[in-house]
Amino acid sequence: MHRVLRPSFVLLALLSACGTCAAQGVGYSDTPQLPGQPWRVHDIDRPNPPVVDPGPASACEVPAPSDAVVLFDGTTLDAWQHGDGRDAEWTVLPDGAMQIKGSTGDIMTRQHFGSCQLHIEWASPEKVSGKSQGRGNSGVFFFGRYEIQILDSFDNQTYADGQAASLYGQYPPDANASRGPGAWQTYDIIFEAPEFADDGSLVSPAYATVIHNGILVHHRREFIGATAHRSVAKYTAHKPEGEIKLQDHGNPVRFRNIWVRPLEAEKTHDDHDDHGH
Numbered sequence: 001m002h003r004v005l006r007p008s009f010v011l012l013a014l015l016s017a018c019g020t021c022a023a024q025g026v027g028y029s030d031t032p033q034l035p036g037q038p039w040r041v042h043d044i045d046r047p048n049p050p051v052v053d054p055g056p057a058s059a060c061e062v063p064a065p066s067d068a069v070v071l072f073d074g075t076t077l078d079a080w081q082h083g084d085g086r087d088a089e090w091t092v093l094p095d096g097a098m099q100i101k102g103s104t105g106d107i108m109t110r111q112h113f114g115s116c117q118l119h120i121e122w123a124s125p126e127k128v129s130g131k132s133q134g135r136g137n138s139g140v141f142f143f144g145r146y147e148i149q150i151l152d153s154f155d156n157q158t159y160a161d162g163q164a165a166s167l168y169g170q171y172p173p174d175a176n177a178s179r180g181p182g183a184w185q186t187y188d189i190i191f192e193a194p195e196f197a198d199d200g201s202l203v204s205p206a207y208a209t210v211i212h213n214g215i216l217v218h219h220r221r222e223f224i225g226a227t228a229h230r231s232v233a234k235y236t237a238h239k240p241e242g243e244i245k246l247q248d249h250g251n252p253v254r255f256r257n258i259w260v261r262p263l264e265a266e267k268t269h270d271d272h273d274d275h276g277h
């Protein structure tokens with residue numbers, strides 16, 4: 001009898017261990033395949049990028065250059081509105097940050113931009129609440145549709161293509177350069193706008209270069225299309241300029257020191273023809 005029981009105990013132990021492993025995964029295994037990549041959208045098996053400690057946040061804000069359009073300097077939300085044209089209802093805090101006021105909705109710039117360089121500083125809530133995509137979620141959307149994810153990704157497991165600085169649902173960053181909850185973090189993003197032909201077909205995709213807390217995490221990464229959840233991103237033709245949108249995902253994420261430099265002259269430059277210079 002003992003010889004029969006022993007293997008059963010081993011089997012039970014193995015089943016128990018496997019159950020624990022499966023419960024730790026976050027993501028999906030029933031989503032469509034990403035074009036050109038061996039992974040599904042939000043793939044549960046996609047490895048997370050290595051953690052790189054960026055060091056502490058600077059005590060000073062990065063000053064806006066003289067040719068920048070200042071989108072938020074700590075005093076007013078005048079540059080922003082909601083999608084229905086309401087003045088931005090997020091909260092301006094006494095320390096010069098603005099904070100997402102839940103249920104008020106996304107805010108977007110009144111002014112429209114094409115290719116640009118964006119500097120934005122953000123901080124997830126100091127008091128950790130929620131997990132995975134429910135923890136410090138927001139996002140920066142160029143043209144209101146191409147998202148660089150904002151998330152508290154400090155010791156917070158989620159699917160790789162949904163963590164902080166990901167091209168959400170498309171590419172994880174090359175490193176997890178996140179600071180801890182409540183700490184100020186920076187994104188410096190060079191966004192190259194897509195171009196469309198008169199018939200609406202795509203001529204040139206969008207690209208993003210992203211520096212997170214001083215660390216390069218995307219080097220001219222191509223967007224597959226407009227950000228989508230659980231499906232493959234697609235392009236739909238739009239104007240050459242559009243709003244920059246900040247997402248209200250229901251978490252009280254803060255922002256400060258947001259400025260943008262339009263880059264119209266750079267867009268049509270073709271690196272592949274640039275020999276001998």
Ligand code: MG
Nearest residue numbers: 137138139150
């Ligand atoms: Mg988001």
